[in-house]
Amino acid sequence: MLEVKQLKKSFGDLIAVDQLDFTIKKGEIMGIIGQNGSGKTTTFRLILDLLQPDTGTVLWNGKPFRKKEYDSVGYLPEERGLYPKVSIEDQIVYFAQLRGKKKKEIIPLIDEWMEKFQVKGKRTDKVKTLSKGNQQKVQLICTLIHEPELIILDEPFSGLDPVNAGLLELGIKEAKEKGASIIFSSHNMNNVEEICDSLIMLRDGEMILKGSVQSIREQFGRTKIFLETPITAEVIKQMPGILSIRKTIDGLLELTLEDEKYGKAIFDLVTKDGYIQTFSQQPPTLEEIFKRKAGEIHA
Amino acid sequence: MRKFWIIAKEVYKKNVKSLGFITMILSPIILVAIIGVIIYLISNTDIFSQDDTIAIVSGDESVRSALVETEFTAEKDLSITTEAEAREALAAEEIVGYIMASEENNTLTAEFVHTSRNNSQAVAILSSQLTAYQNALRGGALGLSAEEVNQLFEPARVSESVVRVEDGEIIDQDMTEYAIKLGSAYAVGIGIFIFIMTYAGIIAEEVASEKGTRIMEVILSSVSSTTHFFGKLVGVLFICFTQIGLYIILGIIGYQVFKDAEFVQQYIGGIDIGEILQSLLGFTLIFFIIGVFMYVVLAAFFGSLVTKIEDVNKAVTPIVFIAMIGFYGGLFAFGAPDQPLVLILSYIPLFTPFIMPFRIAAETVTQSGVWISILASGVFAVLLTFVFIEQVVLFKLAVCESFCNSGEDSKPDPYQRKDDPGSCPLSVYKSLKKIVKSCQWKHYRSDSICNFT
Numbered sequence: 001m002l003e004v005k006q007l008k009k010s011f012g013d014l015i016a017v018d019q020l021d022f023t024i025k026k027g028e029i030m031g032i033i034g035q036n037g038s039g040k041t042t043t044f045r046l047i048l049d050l051l052q053p054d055t056g057t058v059l060w061n062g063k064p065f066r067k068k069e070y071d072s073v074g075y076l077p078e079e080r081g082l083y084p085k086v087s088i089e090d091q092i093v094y095f096a097q098l099r100g101k102k103k104k105e106i107i108p109l110i111d112e113w114m115e116k117f118q119v120k121g122k123r124t125d126k127v128k129t130l131s132k133g134n135q136q137k138v139q140l141i142c143t144l145i146h147e148p149e150l151i152i153l154d155e156p157f158s159g160l161d162p163v164n165a166g167l168l169e170l171g172i173k174e175a176k177e178k179g180a181s182i183i184f185s186s187h188n189m190n191n192v193e194e195i196c197d198s199l200i201m202l203r204d205g206e207m208i209l210k211g212s213v214q215s216i217r218e219q220f221g222r223t224k225i226f227l228e229t230p231i232t233a234e235v236i237k238q239m240p241g242i243l244s245i246r247k248t249i250d251g252l253l254e255l256t257l258e259d260e261k262y263g264k265a266i267f268d269l270v271t272k273d274g275y276i277q278t279f280s281q282q283p284p285t286l287e288e289i290f291k292r293k294a295g296e297i298h299a
Numbered sequence: 300m301r302k303f304w305i306i307a308k309e310v311y312k313k314n315v316k317s318l319g320f321i322t323m324i325l326s327p328i329i330l331v332a333i334i335g336v337i338i339y340l341i342s343n344t345d346i347f348s349q350d351d352t353i354a355i356v357s358g359d360e361s362v363r364s365a366l367v368e369t370e371f372t373a374e375k376d377l378s379i380t381t382e383a384e385a386r387e388a389l390a391a392e393e394i395v396g397y398i399m400a401s402e403e404n405n406t407l408t409a410e411f412v413h414t415s416r417n418n419s420q421a422v423a424i425l426s427s428q429l430t431a432y433q434n435a436l437r438g439g440a441l442g443l444s445a446e447e448v449n450q451l452f453e454p455a456r457v458s459e460s461v462v463r464v465e466d467g468e469i470i471d472q473d474m475t476e477y478a479i480k481l482g483s484a485y486a487v488g489i490g491i492f493i494f495i496m497t498y499a500g501i502i503a504e505e506v507a508s509e510k511g512t513r514i515m516e517v518i519l520s521s522v523s524s525t526t527h528f529f530g531k532l533v534g535v536l537f538i539c540f541t542q543i544g545l546y547i548i549l550g551i552i553g554y555q556v557f558k559d560a561e562f563v564q565q566y567i568g569g570i571d572i573g574e575i576l577q578s579l580l581g582f583t584l585i586f587f588i589i590g591v592f593m594y595v596v597l598a599a600f601f602g603s604l605v606t607k608i609e610d611v612n613k614a615v616t617p618i619v620f621i622a623m624i625g626f627y628g629g630l631f632a633f634g635a636p637d638q639p640l641v642l643i644l645s646y647i648p649l650f651t652p653f654i655m656p657f658r659i660a661a662e663t664v665t666q667s668g669v670w671i672s673i674l675a676s677g678v679f680a681v682l683l684t685f686v687f688i689e690q691v692v693l694f695k696l697a698v699c700e701s702f703c704n705s706g707e708d709s710k711p712d713p714y715q716r717k718d719d720p721g722s723c724p725l726s727v728y729k730s731l732k733k734i735v736k737s738c739q740w741k742h743y744r745s746d747s748i749c750n751f752t
Binding site for chain 2: 045048050067070071073075076077079080081082083085086094095097098099100142
């Protein structure tokens with residue numbers, strides 16, 4: 001279990017991370033979202049003791065996180081790096097050895113992992129001969145093959161196509177099932193919604209959102225309605241509490257409400273003649289929340 | 300400890316397997332071989348090759364027969380007896396030259412006509428031969444026997460012996476020993492310089508490449524920076540030992556194979572190899588190891604200041620300059636081991652390995668003086684290592700800087716000047732300043748050095 005308490009780090013006058021507080025239990029995945037420069041990478045470096053916090057503590061299984069815990073860590077930095085002139089196998093073995101594994105423990109696992117992530121190439125191929133995506137997958141293997149208990153992934157999905165992103169999602173879920181505590185940052189809200197148990201959003205180092213994806217969305221109220229009805233937009237617009245109406249690509253009407261309480265009157269209006277195929281009142285998507293929250297910076 | 304050896308092994312394996320290592324091993328051998336071949340060719344090149352022919356022309360048959368018996372490198376064409384024939388043969392390029400000698404009143408005159416431009420050797424032979432003949436002629440005219448002529452021209456016996464004065468006593472100086480010591484001091488100077496250049500480059504590249512590719516972050520989340528640094532250092536030193544070991548093996552094989560060869564005997568026949576090896580061990584070896592170690596640590600440090608592998612050469616430049624000063628200091632000491640400047644430089648750690656061996660050879664330093672300089676260098680090397688390591692500046696700096704300079708997802712370094720490309724001498728200077736400050740302010744963790752400007 002990873003506990004981060006009241007973490008603060010500043011560089012000169014600039015506060016990179018402020019009053020960070022969260023807990024990731026065994027077998028839980030937490031996502032960190034936030035704009036560029038909001039303090040995500042700094043948070044990871046603070047957790048890993050690569051940077052020293054001004055105040056606050058990081059606890060791993062109830063004890064301060066120290067260097068001897070490094071063997072149970074899998075860390076994928078945001079800027080990827082492998083030794084270009086070394087073979088895939090040597091690379092994986094080297095990093096696993098640095099995490100305290102023995103060479104003979106790792107060698108038999110390599111084929112299986114390369115298959116799992118569909119790495120194109122032989123294990124004797126030099127890293128520099130691989131495409132960027134494949135290099136990234138090799139680095140993911142380096143991050144995960146030693147079965148770490150704490151997995152930190154900085155932008156793991158960036159640069160992966162949907163198929164490979166799917167493979168990575170599977171890999172992360174598998175690690176979760178084995179009981180790892182996982183923390184990752186992403187700009188892709190779909191990935192976050194898909195696999196995160198909980199989520200925090202940072203803005204200028206401050207934690208402005210925290211909780212499960214669903215609970216965060218619910219905080220903003222069910223102010224979206226998607227519906228399919230023969231009644232025209234002009235008629236619906238007469239109803240109170242409607243901020244905007246828009247037609248989506250698949251022919252649905254998307255209504256944005258001032259408050260979720262106006263939903264019932266709209267439901268009554270569109271169902272007065274009985275059956276309709278779609279009426280869905282939803283909270284805003286994570287992406288909308290992200291944009292809205294990020295936009296508040298400039299307000 | 301296990302991780303330490305893993306890192307050392309990785310560095311070793313990666314470098315020894317590379318093509319660069321093989322060329323590094325071979326290039327000095329090839330260089331020496333080329334120089335050897337050139338020296339061999341030059342020393343064996345006479346004005347004439349053995350296929351060349353010269354003619355000897357003389358009106359006096361006894362002079363002619365004396366010259367015919369003389370050994371020149373060229374063949375002699377005895378069928379030619381007149382100048383006209385000789386000129387004709389020369390024009391037809393059948394011969395490369397001819398000697399025309401004559402005798403009058405016991406005085407010999409000779410002219411050597413030839414096509415070669417460099418002829419001093421043949422002319423010297425000719426001259427000494429004719430002089431001896433002339434002496435005999437004149438001696439005969441004076442009624443002297445051959446014996447008496449020889450006595451007349453016997454040179455005086457001059458011998459030389461070098462001594463040194465120590466505490467008012469005159470002590471004989473063994474010149475071979477001096478020459479051997481001087482020679483090994485010279486060899487060590489050149490050796491250290493070559494090794495420093497090579498290994499400074501290797502370790503600086505090791506450090507910079509990991510920093511440049513951000514592998515550093517993964518590694519630093521696996522092992523402590525101290526383990527990492529020492530692992531690298533030891534790995535590189537092992538590569539160095541491998542190279543020395545290979546040279547020793549090659550040297551032994553080469554010596555066994557060629558020791559009886561004529562040209563080898565000609566050059567090193569008179570030298571006692573055992574004595575040279577003896578002088579190479581001992582102090583010389585200590586200076587060599589300390590020298591390489593100091594410069595490698597320094598190189599690792601400078602390598603950690605740059606973020607891109609392309610900038611390694613720039614970062615290593617200061618080390619090259621320091622080593623160059625040491626090297627030329629050594630050459631200066633070679634010529635003037637008593638100079639006060641040499642005396643001072645020989646105790647400055649980074650210069651000691653270059654200069655002290657020359658002072659030892661010239662015996663201008665006492666045994667305790669040598670030990671003091673070794674101690675000073677040793678302490679300096681250890682301090683150099685630990686100042687950077689204990690402060691964990693070396694690699695934390697990398698992480699810190701990558702925070703300051705890295706891509707989009709980090710905050711910009713508020714103190715980073717826009718016009719600062721990040722690896723120019725200015726930034727090296729700035730980094731050094733940061734380090735000095737962080738050393739002064741021990742309570743600051745090294746990672747907070749980003750705060751300094």
